[in-house]
Amino acid sequence: MARALVTEPRLLLLDEPLAALDVSVKTDIRRQLRSVLRASSAANLLVTHDLLCYRQPRVAARGRCRRPGIAEPVAWPDQLR
Numbered sequence: 001m002a003r004a005l006v007t008e009p010r011l012l013l014l015d016e017p018l019a020a021l022d023v024s025v026k027t028d029i030r031r032q033l034r035s036v037l038r039a040s041s042a043a044n045l046l047v048t049h050d051l052l053c054y055r056q057p058r059v060a061a062r063g064r065c066r067r068p069g070i071a072e073p074v075a076w077p078d079q080l081r
Contacts, residue, residue: 008041010042010043011045012037012045016048
């Protein structure tokens with residue numbers, strides 16, 4: 001995480017960052033991760049299958065962020081520059 005943040009990225013993609021962790025430490029690590037991400041100026045995209053842990057899960061499909069009954073546009077990669 002430190003290596004990724006030291007370059008001050010505009011976008012940080014976290015693909016299953018907690019997947020390999022034991023259940024007994026996930027809660028603490030998740031709290032620390034949330035704190036680090038809030039302190040960062042980078043937008044972050046967290047990909048996980050552990051949807052029970054997040055209050056407002058979103059699923060992206062074909063460039064749109066989807067949740068039950070609502071589709072919201074999201075930025076394409078060329079718009080993030």
